[in-house]
Amino acid sequence: MSAPRQARSVARLAAVQALYQMEVSSAGAEAVIREFSEHRFDRDVEDMTLATADEEFFADLVRGVVKSQAVVDKQIAANLAQNWRLERIDATVRAILRAGVFELANRPDVPTEVVIDEYVDVTKSFFEGAEPGFVNGALDAVARDVRG
Template identity: 75%
Template structure:
């Protein structure tokens, strides 16, 4: 994995964590971005330096999801099974899908396969069950909806 791509992978993970944190704590977007920038990136954790993140990309995803949340959530809901509500999804799955959908809708220069693969890999890092497959299917569906 090249350094810029790796930095984006770290940014995506941090964005998912930030979106989750905002949802469970009702923290504001700028406060959470500031916390990650000041206290989580480029820090020593138990003697190991965390991988560098593309901090601007991280902030763009988090701000973008918040700014376009209605549109992002509508794109996800469209791909849920009938009678399923977004609120029924695990909060981490919601955060993963929101970040992925934001990229699919607003970062057309990033190949669809890259976006889907990155967020499926993130889902695998959080879940051992069916969630990565669910994330894959949902993002693939959204990609069909929003990208020609």
């Protein structure tokens, strides 16, 4: 994987972590972005340097999801199976879907397949069960709505 692509992958994973953190702690976007920038990116962990993140892309994702969360949540809800509500979904999956839907709707420079594959990979880093398939299906449905 190329360095710029890997930096975006790291940014997506960090954005999901930041969105989750904001939901469970009620922290604001700017505070969480600052925390990631100052304390998490480009740090050594157990004598290993973590991959570099595209910090500008990370901040764009976090701010974008927060700014357009009502629209993003409507797009997700419209594509959930009947009898499923967004509130019932695991908070981590909710963060993944929000970031993925925001990117699909607002970053036409990123190919649809890349967005979906990246967030399915993020999901696999947290879950081993049905969640990656669920995220794949939900993002694919939203992509058809927002990208045609």
